[in-house]
Amino acid sequence: MSCERLGPWLDAYHDGELRGLRQWRVRRHLAGCAGCSERLAGMEPLRAWVREAVGAASTPDLWRDLEQCLPVRSSGPAASDRRRRSRPAFAMPALGVAAAALVGALLLGGPTDWSRLFGATPQTVVRSLNTHGRPVMVLDGPTDATIIWLMDDDRGQAVEESTSVWI
Amino acid sequence: MSGSERGIRTTPLGAGRLGSRRSGPGSEPPWRLAPVAGVLVALALLGSAPASAQQARRVGLSLTVSHASSHPGPVDPAAARLHESLRDEFRYESLRVIERRRLSLRTGEIGGLDLPSGKRVRVRPLHLGPAGVLLAVDIENTLHTDMRLPDRRPVVIGVDRYQGGKLILTVESELPPE
Numbered sequence: 001m002s003c004e005r006l007g008p009w010l011d012a013y014h015d016g017e018l019r020g021l022r023q024w025r026v027r028r029h030l031a032g033c034a035g036c037s038e039r040l041a042g043m044e045p046l047r048a049w050v051r052e053a054v055g056a057a058s059t060p061d062l063w064r065d066l067e068q069c070l071p072v073r074s075s076g077p078a079a080s081d082r083r084r085r086s087r088p089a090f091a092m093p094a095l096g097v098a099a100a101a102l103v104g105a106l107l108l109g110g111p112t113d114w115s116r117l118f119g120a121t122p123q124t125v126v127r128s129l130n131t132h133g134r135p136v137m138v139l140d141g142p143t144d145a146t147i148i149w150l151m152d153d154d155r156g157q158a159v160e161e162s163t164s165v166w167i
Numbered sequence: 168m169s170g171s172e173r174g175i176r177t178t179p180l181g182a183g184r185l186g187s188r189r190s191g192p193g194s195e196p197p198w199r200l201a202p203v204a205g206v207l208v209a210l211a212l213l214g215s216a217p218a219s220a221q222q223a224r225r226v227g228l229s230l231t232v233s234h235a236s237s238h239p240g241p242v243d244p245a246a247a248r249l250h251e252s253l254r255d256e257f258r259y260e261s262l263r264v265i266e267r268r269r270l271s272l273r274t275g276e277i278g279g280l281d282l283p284s285g286k287r288v289r290v291r292p293l294h295l296g297p298a299g300v301l302l303a304v305d306i307e308n309t310l311h312t313d314m315r316l317p318d319r320r321p322v323v324i325g326v327d328r329y330q331g332g333k334l335i336l337t338v339e340s341e342l343p344p345e
Contacts, residue, residue, distance in 0.1 A: 002255050125322060127301070130311040141252040141323065145337075149257075149325040150310060 003029075005142060006036055014043045021137065226292050226300045227341030228270040230280055235259040236332030249337055252323055259332065282306075282334055284327050290338065300340050316340040 006029050012018050013026045030037050125146040126138055139147040233246050235253065240261025242250050250262050270278040272292050279289040286307040294301040299317040304310070306326060314322055321339040328334075 005255070125314050125316065125320070127313040127315060128311075132308060132310070134309070139256060142255050143248070143252045145249075145252040145321045145323050146314075147252065147256065147323045147325070148310070148312065150327070152328055 002142065003033060003036055006033075010036065010040060011043070014040055014047070021139070025139075224295055224343045225271045225273055226295055226343065228272060228278065228290060228292075228302075229337075229339045229341065230268045230270065230288065230290065231264060231337040231339075232266045232280070232282060233262060233264050233335040233337065234283075234329060234332050235335055236261045236330065238331055248321070249323065249335065252321070253335075257325075261332075265334075282326065282336070284329050284334060286327070288336060295342070297345075300342060302338070302340065304338060306336070318342040 006026060009018065009022065009026050013023065013030075018026060030040060126148065129136065129138070129148070131150055135151040137147070137149040137151065139149065141147045231249075233243075233249055235257070237258075237260055240263075242261065243263040245264040245267075246262045253259070253262075265283060266280065268280050270290070272278050272290070274292045274295055277289055277291045279287060281287055286309060288307075289305045291303045291305075292300050293303055293313070299315050299320070301313060301315050304312050304314065304324070306324070309326060310324065316322060316338065317340075319339060319341060321337050324336045324338070326334045326336055
């Protein structure tokens with residue numbers, strides 16, 4: 001992974017939002033790149049500043065002011081609950097008709113790229129994978145390639161811990 | 168002649184209804200079923216047309232076997248694109264293309280090649296759609312995968328260790344025009 005490609009992920013890594021392979025790749029890059037490690041270290045003062053600022057905002061005084069501005073909740077059964085219970089009976093059939101109309105329109109609309117409809121992007125290249133028990137990595141390469149990398153059984157653990165993977 | 172039989176001669180549609188009520192389905196005159204059969208045939212033709220059209224279309228597949236090695240050496244110019252994909256992810260000193268094969272397959276047809284390690288690679292297009300070709304790839308006793316390959320978007324498979332390096336199979340599709 002190059003420094004340019006790492007850029008968008010560094011913030012997320014810093015905030016602890018990355019998991020799994022992505023986290024591992026960023027960590028691997030950081031282990032071998034002084035520049036990016038420096039950038040990461042530079043984020044820490046910002047984080048401390050934000051923590052301080054957020055902490056200051058939640059003072060009891062400010063909360064009291066906010067609380068006074070909020071509408072008072074009634075002590076009886078919530079109005080929204082009553083509304084939910086007395087929802088008109090025609091709502092469900094109407095939803096059913098709408099769903100049927102949508103399905104019908106989709107079916108009659110001819111060939112459709114279902115993967116696009118349901119949010120699957122072209123990124124989802126690999127649909128199933130059986131490696132007969134061998135460890136495997138699936139990566140989106142830096143170009144438009146998808147990489148399926150079968151690792152050797154005896155080197156799987158070492159690969160996970162190394163900073164760069166030898167072929 | 169009863170009134171209902173007269174009705175059959177004068178108003179065929181109404182008579183059909185009467186007739187079907189009066190007699191069992193086995194005695195239904197064949198021509199009454201003609202419109203229904205026609206609709207069924209039309210639906211069957213409509214349904215099968217895209218499938219047969221899809222079967223007639225061929226998908227171009229390019230299979231490339233390369234070898235990346237930890238031994239110092241050049242990067243084969245023919246493997247420049249592969250090098251671009253791998254160089255940030257893996258460490259190697261040299262890269263060369265061993266074999267390149269182009270296949271043209273219909274859905275359901277099987278093609279393939281043999282890796283230098285002796286393993287057989289088989290590919291089979293399962294479905295051809297706007298998002299690409301759904302392709303089954305089988306590497307003998309090593310890997311079975313189904314993948315949706317968009318047009319000219321390669322999938323690089325690092326397969327086995329071989330001669331101090333790794334055998335790499337690149338699969339790329341070339342979809343026919345719609």
